[in-house]
């Protein structure tokens with residue numbers, strides 16, 4: 001295998017390839033702009049592939065709003081609600097893992113076509129479902145599509161992108177994920193007014209982008225890297241020519257080809273790819289970094305914060321359900337807008353700094369959220385009224401709103417004077433709807449005119465502004481880095497032979513931790529209380545920071561074929577390559593009269609290779 005980054009360069013140089021390492025100066029930028037201008041076809045490819053990310057975001061996001069209507073119309077109990085939400089994520093975990101072999105075997109294009117076909121079928125099943133079993137089947141089908149798309153799309157985009165734009169284009173996929181979540185929350189808002197069958201539109205609308213992607217991909221090419229790996233060199237050259245426009249493709253083609261030959265020599269007799277990954281140092285380390293990043297993304301608690309946003313907003317004084325739905329849309333809009341910042345920053349500051357900065361901000365804002373919850377708990381309104389409980393429920397045992405809220409069976413019924421709660425009691429929630437109590441003053445939802453408030457899931461507090469600020473800061477910190485970077489980095493760190501399997505494993509880890517964190521959240525809050533849970537996420541983020549600081553190398557600007565070299569040293573010394581952060585690499589035009597002796601010389605006229613290390 002080629003050795004560290006710098007030493008591949010002479011080989012490339014013998015090819016006449018020109019490399020620039022070092023921050024682009026004014027002249028360099030001019031050169032860069034001139035020689036690596038990107039044909040718009042790459043953007044078309046990125047757009048159609050990223051529709052897979054959009055569907056991932058839409059289908060995971062839309063279900064919360066749909067559930068509000070579904071549980072009433074189909075009379076769903078808690079188990080069925082949980083099944084409908086987590087079946088999709090569980091199916092996504094399985095299909096992401098299986099997607100590795102499919103990708104290697106059938107190629108990226110067929111896998112994306114398969115995913116969009118599955119999305120379309122799932123959307124149709126969901127929109128015509130007559131009962132909960134069919135709904136469950138539809139949600140599982142959609143999950144199968146999400147899993148395949150989540151691991152294939154970043155790989156495809158990374159493989160068709162030129163090195164200087166790769167980070168940005170792969171991050172666009174993550175932008176489409178949060179975009180899908182945002183659109184889903186708006187669609188939820190719009191159709192929440194249609195109490196009969198509104199959920200059919202919410203769940204079924206995903207068919208539109210799925211069909212669009214399917215049709216688009218019939219005409220779009222396979223990844224040239226996969227084609228070359230399968231020995232289809234003519235076609236690979238032709239595709240590379242199409243996506244690179246009028247730029248010379250010879251050196252890129254040769255580098256990919258040489259790298260595949262080298263890999264094949266090393267791979268020897270073959271065998272199970274996952275075993276080969278684990279027994280080969282650099283790929284094993286890359287896999288640990290990739291899976292670790294995906295695990296810490298989920299352990300940072302993004303999906304509980306998103307899920308919890310409605311409650312946080314209710315604490316902040318938003319009492320109306322419809323208003324809460326729209327404000328939840330504002331939350332996903334914030335997530336989306338700050339992912340845009342990530343797209344803008346990824347090629348400027350690089351993956352490593354962006355991830356580190358994002359984790360630091362995420363940890364600080366989680367601490368703020370925890371402090372906000374702690375203050376709210378310490379000042380939680382006491383239970384002052386104890387009406388006779390006809391069913392002797394556990395709710396009568398709680399002395400404050402906070403304790404009452406930790407029991408999913410109970411809610412808080414009170415009157416308000418400014419921010420002060422009075423005449424408050426802890427009462428069982430109605431089995432039919434969490435909108436009112438099972439009996440007593442708050443059992444009739446029209447009683448609000450009496451000044452009575454029924455709080456389920458939140459407590460009135462005057463510290464809600466801290467929690468709200470924590471929420472906004474959390475999204476602003478998480479979305480540019482920890483949201484997209486795990487996907488982006490995973491699409492780049494594996495050599496071609498290990499790329500499908502590596503991405504399948506890391507995407508599988510993402511989905512497994514997604515299920516784990518969301519399923520355990522309520523239990524965690526019951527044991528640790530809300531502030532304890534958020535302090536726990538802060539602790540996990542600190543671990544993530546140590547991991548990323550020690551293990552994540554910078555991959556910005558490197559050719560995919562060179563990235564494996566960053567993992568040649570022992571695990572978690574690869575973060576040392578941070579020393580390379582100030583180097584900028586780009587490959588420009590080759591020259592036939594290149595001589596290796598000219599390395600180190602800056603010659604902008606004759607377009608000959610040079611390297612400058614700062």
Ligand SMILES: O[C@H]1[C@H](O)[C@@H](O)[C@H](O)[C@@H](O)[C@H]1O
Pocket residue numbers: 174177178181297302303335482483484510514
């Ligand atoms: O990168 C995405 C994104 O940040 C989403 O908002 C989140 O819901 C997903 O779990 C994550 O993988």
